[in-house]
Amino acid sequence: MFQDGLQKVTISAKTLSVSTKESSMAQTQMSANLKLINAVFAAMLVGIVGYFIYWGLGYTHYTNSVLFIIATMFGVFMAFNVGGNDIANSFGTSVGSGTLTIPQALLIAAVFEVSGAVIAGGEVTDTIRKGIVDLNGMNLEPMQFVFIMMSALLAAALWLLFASRKGLPVSTTHAIIGGIVGSALCMAFTHNADGVALIRWGKLGEIGMSWVLSPVLGGAVSYFLFSRVKKNVLDYNAWAEGTLKGIKQEKRRIKNSTACFSRVCPKRKKSNMPPKWRTTRKFTTSRNSIRKSCNPSIIAGCMCSTTAKTMSILTRRCIPGFPLSLRSAR
Numbered sequence: 502m503f504q505d506g507l508q509k510v511t512i513s514a515k516t517l518s519v520s521t522k523e524s525s526m527a528q529t530q531m532s533a534n535l536k537l538i539n540a541v542f543a544a545m546l547v548g549i550v551g552y553f554i555y556w557g558l559g560y561t562h563y564t565n566s567v568l569f570i571i572a573t574m575f576g577v578f579m580a581f582n583v584g585g586n587d588i589a590n591s592f593g594t595s596v597g598s599g600t601l602t603i604p605q606a607l608l609i610a611a612v613f614e615v616s617g618a619v620i621a622g623g624e625v626t627d628t629i630r631k632g633i634v635d636l637n638g639m640n641l642e643p644m645q646f647v648f649i650m651m652s653a654l655l656a657a658a659l660w661l662l663f664a665s666r667k668g669l670p671v672s673t674t675h676a677i678i679g680g681i682v683g684s685a686l687c688m689a690f691t692h693n694a695d696g697v698a699l700i701r702w703g704k705l706g707e708i709g710m711s712w713v714l715s716p717v718l719g720g721a722v723s724y725f726l727f728s729r730v731k732k733n734v735l736d737y738n739a740w741a742e743g744t745l746k747g748i749k750q751e752k753r754r755i756k757n758s759t760a761c762f763s764r765v766c767p768k769r770k771k772s773n774m775p776p777k778w779r780t781t782r783k784f785t786t787s788r789n790s791i792r793k794s795c796n797p798s799i800i801a802g803c804m805c806s807t808t809a810k811t812m813s814i815l816t817r818r819c820i821p822g823f824p825l826s827l828r829s830a831r
Contacts, residue, residue, distance in 0.1 A: 538604050542611070550577055568647070575654045582661035583673050588614070590670045625674075628704070633678060634685045638699035639692065649688055653680030678708060 554573055558566055592606040601609070636646065657676035664671040682700060689696035 534604060538607060542607070546577070546581075572647070572651055572654075575651055575658065579654050579658040579661070582658050582665060584610075584614070585665045586661050586671060587673055589665075628708075629677060629681065632704045633681050633701055633708075635699055635701050639689060639694040641688075645688060649681065649684040652684040652687075653677060656680040656683070672712075675712065678705075 550573065554570060557569055557573065561569060588606075588610045592601065592610055595601040596603055596606050634646075634649070654677070657673065657680045660676045660680075661671065661673060682705070685699050686696040688694075689699045
């Protein structure tokens, strides 16, 4: 017994070591895939940024080239932090539930984030560009407004980097709008201007109201959709599973009842003997065979039946004047 226990422990240890090796190999393969994906996206980022700088310098006719390159670097830094924070917010649930792998989520995010920014980002860009700061509130030169935007861009990027390092899901829109408002107020105070008149507070109030309504509307729509899914899919699956389980239990109960009945009264095997030998075999069956084939209650019934038949034969043979009606009844 000690050797058997030792053998089982050895087998369990070997199985555990094999599973550990397999999990470590899977993690190594995943890390290798992530490194490859990071290298591919880094190469794409460098290529796109290089092409954008080349195109932008030609578009601006090489005026303020240094400032343009610095602004481009701030924008790339901001985009990098947006991807590190917003993509995790968008695809964290999909990756966490196992619906998508990390490479699949990165590929989908790269396609649809860029598509959304190019196709549907124009209105938001116009709002941020001219809907928050009133350029007529003070005499601003174009370069001063450029500095306001660059300061807001760098401030929002640094905040997103800090939040991403701490694992905090924050809003990029909140950060960039706060950066624009803060930079504009700083510009007004340094030039002894009215900073309150420089901000479009009505538009800023609308944006703030959207920040309040967004989680409320998102929660309401999510509640409605999940309630529909729960009613039409999840509850139906639970009902079907419970019904199937009940059917299996009933089938098992019937099977057990049939088995008990078979043990109480087993089926007799077919005999190849002639009919007369079958009749003779019926009366010559020993008591031991009856005990083997039937339970005690059936044995008692068989004994009573045999006694009744014997009494009937003796009555007909030994008492000639016995009533026929009673004989037939016997």
